[in-house]
Amino acid sequence: MPRNRSGRSVVQSAIDIKRWQQQTPTVVEARPARCPACGVASCPLGGAIRLQGHGKRERQVWGPSGPDQRPEMLTVTARRYRCVSCGAVLLVVPRGVLGRRLYSASAIGFALALWGLVLATAAEVRRRVAPAGIVGDSAVTGWTTLRRWVRDVAQRRIFAEAPDPVPRASLRQRAASAAVALAASADPTTRALPIEHRAFLGAAHAA
Ligand SMILES: [Zn+2]
Structure with a gap:
C-alpha cells in the first residue's frame, strides 16, 4: 500500500x-x-x-x-x-493521482511513451508534459525527472505491474517496455489511437 x-x-x-x-x-x-x-x-x-x-x-x-x-x-x-x-x-x-508525486499517472505514462516509443527528445517530452514555469534541471542535458521516472518504473515504485525489462536494457528501452504495457492496459476501444495516447489513458488505470 x-x-x-x-x-x-x-x-x-x-x-x-x-x-x-x-x-x-x-x-x-x-x-x-x-x-x-x-x-x-x-x-x-x-x-x-x-x-x-x-x-x-x-x-x-x-x-x-x-x-x-x-x-x-x-x-x-x-x-x-x-x-x-x-x-x-x-x-x-x-x-490517476499517485501518492507522493506531483505529476499524474497519465502524464508519466505519456512521457515514457513519447521518449521510449516516439523517440522524442527529453526537451520535447518536457515541453509536452511539464507545466510552463517549472524551475528544474537543464533541458540541454536532458530532463532529470524523466530519467527518474524510468528508474522508478524499473524498481517497481510506479506502475508495479509493468513487465520486467530485459537485463541491461537502456533507460530508453525500459521506458518503451513500460509504455507498451501501459498502452495495452487502455480500453480496447482506443486501439486506433496513437500508442502514446493509449499509454496516457492506460496509465490512469494502471497506477
Ligand atoms: Zn482500519
Whole structure:
C-alpha cells in the first residue's frame, strides 16, 4: 500500500481527475469500501460507519489533461478518512493521482511513451508534459525527472505491474517496455489511437 510522507495511506478513487475537479465528491461518494490497512468494511450492514470523514487536503496534479492539451498545474481537494477500527488515516485521491508525486499517472505514462516509443527528445517530452514555469534541471542535458521516472518504473515504485525489462536494457528501452504495457492496459476501444495516447489513458488505470 503506498504511503505518503506523513505515513498516511493514499487510496485512488474510481472517480477520475476531470470529474473530481468539476465537483469534489462528498464524504459518502469518496468513501472506500474497506479500510486498506485492516480490511474492515467501511459501512457494515446495520452497523456503525468504520471509515469516518476526517477533513480535506489540497493536492496538486501536474501534466496535460489529455495528450494534445497544454500541461497545467491543477489543484484537487482530496478527502481524508479515519478508520475507527485500526486508527489508520487515509487520503482518497482521484483515479490517476499517485501518492507522493506531483505529476499524474497519465502524464508519466505519456512521457515514457513519447521518449521510449516516439523517440522524442527529453526537451520535447518536457515541453509536452511539464507545466510552463517549472524551475528544474537543464533541458540541454536532458530532463532529470524523466530519467527518474524510468528508474522508478524499473524498481517497481510506479506502475508495479509493468513487465520486467530485459537485463541491461537502456533507460530508453525500459521506458518503451513500460509504455507498451501501459498502452495495452487502455480500453480496447482506443486501439486506433496513437500508442502514446493509449499509454496516457492506460496509465490512469494502471497506477
Ligand atoms: Zn482500519
